[in-house]
Amino acid sequence: MDGNGQWAAQRSLPRTAGHRAAEAAVIDVIEAAHTAGVEWLSLYAFSTENWRRPAAEVDVLLRLVRRAIRKHALALHTRGIRCRFLGVTDPRIPPALARDIADLMALTRDNRRMTLTVAFDHGGRRDIVEAARSLIRDGVPPEQVTEESFARRLPHPDMPEVDLVIRTSGEQRISNFMLWQVAYAEWVFPPVLWPDFRAEHFWECLEVYRRRDRRFGGVQAPAPTGKGCR
Amino acid sequence: MSMSDAAAAGTDADPLGPGSMLYRLTRQARWGLVATRAIVLEAAHPQIGAALITNSTFVAHPWRRLRNTVLSSQRMVDPDARVRQREAARLNRLHARITGTDAEGRPFNAADSEARAWVVATLFESTVTMCRLSGESVDGPTLDRLYAEFQAFLALMDPYGGKLPPTVRKFWRYYASVVEERLENTEAVHIVLDRLFAQVPAPPLLRDRPAVWAAGRALASPAATAVIVASLPESLRARLGLAELPGTRTLMHAAYLSTRLATRVLPEAWTRLDTVMTVLDPAYAPQRNGGAPAGLPLLDGLPVLDGLRRGAAKAGALLRLLTPDPETAADGDSALRSASRFFSEVLDQTGDGHLDWPDLAAMAREIATRLDLDAQDEDRLFAAFADWWRELQKELDTDGDGRITGHEYAAAAAAMAGSALIRIAEVLFDVTDTDDDQVIDAREYQALFRTAFDHDPGGGDAGERLTRGEFVRRFLGFMAGRRHSGGYDRMFAQA
Numbered sequence: 001m002d003g004n005g006q007w008a009a010q011r012s013l014p015r016t017a018g019h020r021a022a023e024a025a026v027i028d029v030i031e032a033a034h035t036a037g038v039e040w041l042s043l044y045a046f047s048t049e050n051w052r053r054p055a056a057e058v059d060v061l062l063r064l065v066r067r068a069i070r071k072h073a074l075a076l077h078t079r080g081i082r083c084r085f086l087g088v089t090d091p092r093i094p095p096a097l098a099r100d101i102a103d104l105m106a107l108t109r110d111n112r113r114m115t116l117t118v119a120f121d122h123g124g125r126r127d128i129v130e131a132a133r134s135l136i137r138d139g140v141p142p143e144q145v146t147e148e149s150f151a152r153r154l155p156h157p158d159m160p161e162v163d164l165v166i167r168t169s170g171e172q173r174i175s176n177f178m179l180w181q182v183a184y185a186e187w188v189f190p191p192v193l194w195p196d197f198r199a200e201h202f203w204e205c206l207e208v209y210r211r212r213d214r215r216f217g218g219v220q221a222p223a224p225t226g227k228g229c230r
Numbered sequence: 231m232s233m234s235d236a237a238a239a240g241t242d243a244d245p246l247g248p249g250s251m252l253y254r255l256t257r258q259a260r261w262g263l264v265a266t267r268a269i270v271l272e273a274a275h276p277q278i279g280a281a282l283i284t285n286s287t288f289v290a291h292p293w294r295r296l297r298n299t300v301l302s303s304q305r306m307v308d309p310d311a312r313v314r315q316r317e318a319a320r321l322n323r324l325h326a327r328i329t330g331t332d333a334e335g336r337p338f339n340a341a342d343s344e345a346r347a348w349v350v351a352t353l354f355e356s357t358v359t360m361c362r363l364s365g366e367s368v369d370g371p372t373l374d375r376l377y378a379e380f381q382a383f384l385a386l387m388d389p390y391g392g393k394l395p396p397t398v399r400k401f402w403r404y405y406a407s408v409v410e411e412r413l414e415n416t417e418a419v420h421i422v423l424d425r426l427f428a429q430v431p432a433p434p435l436l437r438d439r440p441a442v443w444a445a446g447r448a449l450a451s452p453a454a455t456a457v458i459v460a461s462l463p464e465s466l467r468a469r470l471g472l473a474e475l476p477g478t479r480t481l482m483h484a485a486y487l488s489t490r491l492a493t494r495v496l497p498e499a500w501t502r503l504d505t506v507m508t509v510l511d512p513a514y515a516p517q518r519n520g521g522a523p524a525g526l527p528l529l530d531g532l533p534v535l536d537g538l539r540r541g542a543a544k545a546g547a548l549l550r551l552l553t554p555d556p557e558t559a560a561d562g563d564s565a566l567r568s569a570s571r572f573f574s575e576v577l578d579q580t581g582d583g584h585l586d587w588p589d590l591a592a593m594a595r596e597i598a599t600r601l602d603l604d605a606q607d608e609d610r611l612f613a614a615f616a617d618w619w620r621e622l623q624k625e626l627d628t629d630g631d632g633r634i635t636g637h638e639y640a641a642a643a644a645a646m647a648g649s650a651l652i653r654i655a656e657v658l659f660d661v662t663d664t665d666d667d668q669v670i671d672a673r674e675y676q677a678l679f680r681t682a683f684d685h686d687p688g689g690g691d692a693g694e695r696l697t698r699g700e701f702v703r704r705f706l707g708f709m710a711g712r713r714h715s716g717g718y719d720r721m722f723a724q725a
Contacts, residue, residue: 073548102547109544110540
């Protein structure tokens with residue numbers, strides 16, 4: 001979800017105005033994915049590095065997330081969307097927000113139509129380090145460590161590998177996003193800024209993905225499973 | 231299941247086991263009604279009333295008290311006789327520590343045999359009253375058998391002490407004479423009737439929504455009081471100065487009848503006490519006790535409970551997300567709390583506005599109960615708390631009145647880190663460090679939080695290894711009011 005700051009700058013508005021405008025895009029994309037039958041949608045909302053931004057901006061962002069959760073919780077639940085969060089460990093997260101996040105997860109935990117994973121305070125490297133730590137803590141012998149057993153130690157191990165990552169605003173970097181899970185992902189970089197991103201842009205990205213020939217290093221193309229919005 | 235069905239189903243061999251009427255009764259939601267009515271009759275007994283008023287935390291923390299009482303009464307009828315013995319011994323130790331003198335200078339002792347017989351008598355009489363008022367017949371052999379079970383209950387609690395009269399007939403004479411001659415218009419009765427119901431804090435389910443709770447309580451509390459009062463013996467009601475309002479008898483009959491209808495008509499799992507407790511307090515989970523109390527039975531119908539717990543958690547989550555948040559303004563002060571707030575939320579366990587020995591004893595009791603300590607560890611814990619109390623008195627009781635006000639505490643809390651407090655932390659450390667390697671590892675840490683605090687510390691904390699020093703430092707930080715701790719807050723601060 002890139003380009004909020006740029007979007008605001010183009011309009012001579014403060015960066016926080018861009019974050020406010022992003023809410024509409026988030027809801028639109030969730031709806032679009034839901035209608036398109038996507039079963040796994042992940043949104044990268046806030047990275048572990050984003051804490052370095054000015055305190056006032058971080059503060060507004062945290063408030064916006066909280067407001068959005070409370071505003072849309074019921075709608076998400078009634079659409080059968082299971083909401084999960086990836087990360088959310090930093091003590092700087094206000095307790096009220098942490099409680100709303102926990103409530104949203106508890107409310108929607110049995111929904112199965114679509115799983116929405118919000119990466120918030122997320123860092124792909126940190127997840128990998130944590131998984132390694134847990135292996136060492138449990139004294140797993142080196143020969144028993146395989147890609148599969150390692151993946152089971154990552155947060156939300158039931159999440160399939162990412163099929164498609166959409167990074168808006170033309171940026172072409174990974175930025176520490178689900179490093180393990182994106183190993184074979186297809187990437188699309190639409191130039192549109194995130195606050196302007198709408199359902200039709202999402203469908204265009206899906207179309208691009210469908211035309212790609214996914215070989216996973218071999219020659220066959222298995223069925224797609226998950227999406228990520230960066 | 232009605233009482234007579236239960237009597238027919240049971241066997242005579244074991245008066246307190248799974249075949250007993252008491253076993254079934256203590257698992258039904260209406261046992262809560264029996265226990266609540268009984269507590270009014272108990273409070274009118276001068277000895278018990280004095281002990282309640284000076285030592286009990288039930289007004290400030292009624293839900294915690296209810297939960298402890300429910301667990302305890304279920305252990306007293308556990309299928310395993312060793313569990314019952316252990317619980318009886320624990321209750322005896324707990325009560326032996328509650329002694330003092332009342333406002334008129336008369337000594338009281340919670341382990342007093344006559345008083346304990348009266349507690350069991352009120353429970354028996356309240357059970358019979360509940361059955362009769364709800365239109366259930368308990369006569370002849372059923373009544374005899376129920377009475378025999380309550381006698382066995384008292385014998386288990388107090389093997390060498392007072393006894394109930396040998397037969398039911400003699401019991402009613404005993405009951406009437408105690409009501410006439412022993413019961414008084416005690417302060418404790420009025421605290422139960424006026425304060426407990428009118429001011430009962432929100433159960434955990436609604437803790438974050440005080441307005442919703444207050445609205446419901448405003449309606450339910452006068453009704454509950456009226457129902458209880460109307461079912462008390464006529465002469466006692468007159469002595470307590472409690473007038474019978476028009477319509478309360480009808481209300482009382484309606485209330486009791488509906489409990490019976492609910493028990494008969496609704497699926498059995500719904501009217502189980504565990505189920506109701508689970509809905510009120512999503513953290514309440516008797517079957518998750520990690521084996522510590524040795525043998526709380528894995529409840530049949532576990533999926534039902536799990537389903538209910540999930541349902542209650544979802545309903546609570548939705549309610550919190552949909553209602554305006556009252557605490558938005560308080561976002562900032564989460565890490566720090568003022569000493570005076572800490573005083574009222576954590577230290578003042580009896581809720582009387584000052585700190586004295588019963589407050590600290592209540593904390594020690596809570597720790598000992600939750601961690602299910604054995605006699606030796608419990609003694610160490612109480613000794614450490616007693617030392618801390620002496621230290622506090624010496625350092626903080628500036629006006630020498632034998633108790634510490636919130637003001638006195640707030641003025642000196644910052645300088646506090648006494649050696650007695652460190653001993654308390656060390657006892658806690660020792661009982662948690664089960665393998666004696668001087669480090670609390672992930673497993674022990676989780677066991678402490680799961681069994682003692684009903685709290686899953688989660689992945690973030692689980693990998694931690696706490697040394698003795700770090701554990702003590704955290705405990706001191708919490709007790710000095712300098713930092714929050716999910717686990718300790720859960721144990722002491724919640725209602």
